[in-house]
Amino acid sequence: MADDTVGFIGLGAMGGEMARHLVAKGIRVQGFDLRSEAVARLAAQGGVACASPAEAAAGVSALVLMVASAAQVEAVLADGSEAALPPGAAVILHSTVPPSFAAALGARLEAAGHPFLDAPVSGGQVGARDGRLTIMASGSPAAFAAAAPVLASYSQKVWRLGDVAGAGSTVKLVNQHLAGVHIVAAAEAMALAARAGVDPGLVFEVISTSAGRSWMFENRVPHMLARDFTPLSAVEIFVKDLGIVLDAGRERRFPLPLAAVAHQQFLAAAAAGLGAEDDAAVVKVYEKLAGIEVKG
Amino acid sequence: MADDTVGFIGLGAMGGEMARHLVAKGIRVQGFDLRSEAVARLAAQGGVACASPAEAAAGVSALVLMVASAAQVEAVLADGSEAALPPGAAVILHSTVPPSFAAALGARLEAAGHPFLDAPVSGGQVGARDGRLTIMASGSPAAFAAAAPVLASYSQKVWRLGDVAGAGSTVKLVNQHLAGVHIVAAAEAMALAARAGVDPGLVFEVISTSAGRSWMFENRVPHMLARDFTPLSAVEIFVKDLGIVLDAGRERRFPLPLAAVAHQQFLAAAAAGLGAEDDAAVVKVYEKLAGIEVKG
Numbered sequence: 001m002a003d004d005t006v007g008f009i010g011l012g013a014m015g016g017e018m019a020r021h022l023v024a025k026g027i028r029v030q031g032f033d034l035r036s037e038a039v040a041r042l043a044a045q046g047g048v049a050c051a052s053p054a055e056a057a058a059g060v061s062a063l064v065l066m067v068a069s070a071a072q073v074e075a076v077l078a079d080g081s082e083a084a085l086p087p088g089a090a091v092i093l094h095s096t097v098p099p100s101f102a103a104a105l106g107a108r109l110e111a112a113g114h115p116f117l118d119a120p121v122s123g124g125q126v127g128a129r130d131g132r133l134t135i136m137a138s139g140s141p142a143a144f145a146a147a148a149p150v151l152a153s154y155s156q157k158v159w160r161l162g163d164v165a166g167a168g169s170t171v172k173l174v175n176q177h178l179a180g181v182h183i184v185a186a187a188e189a190m191a192l193a194a195r196a197g198v199d200p201g202l203v204f205e206v207i208s209t210s211a212g213r214s215w216m217f218e219n220r221v222p223h224m225l226a227r228d229f230t231p232l233s234a235v236e237i238f239v240k241d242l243g244i245v246l247d248a249g250r251e252r253r254f255p256l257p258l259a260a261v262a263h264q265q266f267l268a269a270a271a272a273g274l275g276a277e278d279d280a281a282v283v284k285v286y287e288k289l290a291g292i293e294v295k296g
Numbered sequence: 297m298a299d300d301t302v303g304f305i306g307l308g309a310m311g312g313e314m315a316r317h318l319v320a321k322g323i324r325v326q327g328f329d330l331r332s333e334a335v336a337r338l339a340a341q342g343g344v345a346c347a348s349p350a351e352a353a354a355g356v357s358a359l360v361l362m363v364a365s366a367a368q369v370e371a372v373l374a375d376g377s378e379a380a381l382p383p384g385a386a387v388i389l390h391s392t393v394p395p396s397f398a399a400a401l402g403a404r405l406e407a408a409g410h411p412f413l414d415a416p417v418s419g420g421q422v423g424a425r426d427g428r429l430t431i432m433a434s435g436s437p438a439a440f441a442a443a444a445p446v447l448a449s450y451s452q453k454v455w456r457l458g459d460v461a462g463a464g465s466t467v468k469l470v471n472q473h474l475a476g477v478h479i480v481a482a483a484e485a486m487a488l489a490a491r492a493g494v495d496p497g498l499v500f501e502v503i504s505t506s507a508g509r510s511w512m513f514e515n516r517v518p519h520m521l522a523r524d525f526t527p528l529s530a531v532e533i534f535v536k537d538l539g540i541v542l543d544a545g546r547e548r549r550f551p552l553p554l555a556a557v558a559h560q561q562f563l564a565a566a567a568a569g570l571g572a573e574d575d576a577a578v579v580k581v582y583e584k585l586a587g588i589e590v591k592g
Contacts, residue, residue: 134506161494171499179507179508188554192470192544193466193470196544196548199458206455211511214474215506216507248488254491265554
C-alpha cells in the first residue's frame, strides 16, 4: 500500500504538472502547497489534498520536493515532513539548490535511513506539462531504485551522475550557467543588431543557421521579436539560479566572470520592474538604454 | 575574357581553399599573398601567380579580398590593386571588418564605378575546404550580380542582407559576438564542473541534449576533452573579432558587457602564450588558475 503512495510538496507551475502525471499513472499522491488553490487543483485531478507538509509525508514510500529554494526545502522538512516520514521512505529533491546543500542534506537523510536523490530537473513548464522532463540525478542505488517509478511518470530521461548527492545539482548549475549566459548573449547581440539598424528578424534567421546559435537563442529570440514576454520562465528564475551558480563558484574559490556579468544583467532587468516577465525581457535592459527595439 | 578572370588577394588558411575552388570551376584566378609559398601553391593548382596586388587586379572582372584585417585591406588597395582595377570591376570583401569601414569603403568604390560587396564569411577552414561557406552579404544589385558566380564556387548559402555595404559586416559581428561569448561560456562552465569534481565527459553528454547547449559548446568542448588544441580557429581570431565587436559598440555608443568580459578572457589566454592555439584553449585560463583540467 505504502509503495503506491507518494508525497508531493510544491505544486507550482511545474510541480502541479508533475503531480498530475503521477496521479494519472495511478499513484496515490498526497500533495501540499502553501497556496490552497494549488492543493485544490490536485485534489480535483484525483490527488489527496494535505493541510501540512507532515500530512503529505505520512505513510509515503517517497516524498518529492519541488519547492523554489533551499530555504524552502529546509522549511518544509522542519515543518513536520521529515519527522513524519516512515522509516526507509525516500526523499527526491527536484529544486535547483547549491550542490553543497544537496550533499549535506543527502548525507543527513541517508544517515537517518532515508535514501536521498539529488535530482534537479530541466525542461521547464512545457517539459513538465508534457511529462518529458530531463532529470540530472545523483544518489545511492537505493534512492535511484525508489525514485524510478516516480521519475518515469514525468520524465523522458534520467541521467545517473554518480552515487553521491551534489553531482546532480552541480550538473544542473552548469546547465543554468550556460542557459543564463546564452539568454543574455542573445539579448545583447540582437540589441546590437537593432542599434546598428539591421532587421532583427533577418538577423535571427541568419544566426539560427550559423555558428553563433544556441538552444536559448533559437528559443528566446522569437519571444523578443514577437514582443511576447509572457513568463514561460521568469527573469527572477535566473536572478536566483545564476545567483546559486555564483555562490557555488565563491564556495569553491572559482572565478566565473561571464556568469557574473549575465547575473548583473538579469538583476538590471529585475531593477527595471521586469522580474516577473519572461527571461527574454532581459533584452529590455539594452533597449531602454538606447531607445531601440528588437522586433521582427 | 575579362569576365572569366578573378583576382584573389589573401591566400591563407581559408583564402587558399576558396581560390582553389574558383580554379576548379574553370575560372582564371590571379592570386597574390605576402607569403610566396601560398602563391606557389595556387599556381600549382592551376592559378596564376602574381607578384603584387596590382598584378592580381589587372584585367579582372572581380577582385576578391580575403586578408586578415581592415588595415590589410587598405594596404593592398593602396599598394596598386585599386589603381589597377579595370573600369567597372567589382570588389568582394570577405574579411571581418568594422561595419563602418565596410560602409565607407563601399561608398568610395561604388562612387568610382566599382560595385562593392560587403561579404564576410562563416564556416571556418572546414567550410572553406569543402566549398560550403555561408556568406553574409550586402551591397548594390550590381555587386551581387558580379559576385554571384564567384561566391557560388565556395559557398552553400549567400544571405542578401540589404543594398548597402555595412549590413553584411554587422550581421557577421553579431555572429562573432555570440560565437565568442559561447566559447568562453563553454570553457567557464566546463571548468566549473571540473572544479566541482564532476566528470567533464559526462557533463558534456548531458549538456549536449539540454537547454544549455550551443553550436560552439558542441563543437569546441570535444577539443577540450581530447586536449587537442590544434588551431582550427585560433585564440587570436577572437581577440581580433571581439575587439571589432567592441569597437562597433563603442562607435555606436552601445554597451556590450558580456562581449567585453569574453574578450578579456581571450586576451588572458593570449597573455598566457596561447594566442596561436585553438580558441577552445581559453579553457586553460580557468585551468591554470585552479590547477584543474577539463578532460574526458
